[in-house]
Amino acid sequence: MGVNIADTQSVVSKVPYSPKGCQGWKAGMTGVFRGGLRQDFLGQKFKAAQGREIHDLEFPNKAGWAMVNTTIGENQKCTLGFQLVYGDNLQVRVKEMFREYVPGAHAHYKFDVCVQLRDNWGGSVYVEIPDHRAAKRGQAREVPSGTPLHECLVARVSLLMTKMDGPVEEENQSACLCCS
Numbered sequence: 001m002g003v004n005i006a007d008t009q010s011v012v013s014k015v016p017y018s019p020k021g022c023q024g025w026k027a028g029m030t031g032v033f034r035g036g037l038r039q040d041f042l043g044q045k046f047k048a049a050q051g052r053e054i055h056d057l058e059f060p061n062k063a064g065w066a067m068v069n070t071t072i073g074e075n076q077k078c079t080l081g082f083q084l085v086y087g088d089n090l091q092v093r094v095k096e097m098f099r100e101y102v103p104g105a106h107a108h109y110k111f112d113v114c115v116q117l118r119d120n121w122g123g124s125v126y127v128e129i130p131d132h133r134a135a136k137r138g139q140a141r142e143v144p145s146g147t148p149l150h151e152c153l154v155a156r157v158s159l160l161m162t163k164m165d166g167p168v169e170e171e172n173q174s175a176c177l178c179c180s
Contacts, residue, residue, distance in 0.1 A: 042126035045114040045158045057082055057115075057155035067097065072109045072161055076100045080132065082115065082157060083140070090117075090149040092127045095140035108164040118154040125149060 046054055057066040065081040072078045079098040085091040092115050113129040127145045134141045 039124070039126050042114055042128055043116070043124065045126075045128075045160075046116060046156065049160075051160055053159045055157050055159070057157055059084065059152070059155070062086065065095075065097075066155070068157060068159070070159060070161075072099070073163070074102055074105045076102050076105060078109075080111065080113075080159075081140075082155075084117070084149075084152060084155075085142075086150050086152075088148045090125070090127070090145040090147050091142050092129065092145065093140040093142050094129055094132045095134070095138075096132065106163065110162050110164050112160040112162065114158040116156045116158070117149060117152045119149060120151060120153050 045052070048054075053070060055068045055070075057068070059066045063083075065083045068080045068082070070078050070080065077098070077100040078096065081093075081095045081097040083093040083095075085093065094113055111129075111132040113132050115127045115129070117125045117127070119125070125145060125147050127143060127147075129141065129143045132141060
């Protein structure tokens, strides 16, 4: 006495499909849709921890730079600039706009940067920049997010400073005053 599968009646319904993908949802509904556990891990960088600074970013316009003033080492002033390049693969640019040099002080530091961007629908995208320093002085470091984002409602940045041994490129180390 078994069950004959041919005698059962079943209804197979078509799966909803949208040419935009993601069933027509707005990108940014939750961080889970944008990277899951990795995004959740990066979100933890916005909790208070020793040595970590959290700043709100205010962009004057879509193409402008948001500035963050901080200190490095022996109370040397430093200004970091952040710029967003919107599109299907959002890019975050970070550039050291100003650094105060103190004679005899160690001059090599890097910031572990994490940028949180909130879109108009309440979702968050986190972009990690493990080292803010560009290979050539005065240039911006560009980091793609892998996420489509065309507008940003609110942005924050988390900074953690680390003392480094020398310049980004080793051939510049011989010319450095604090390393030689």
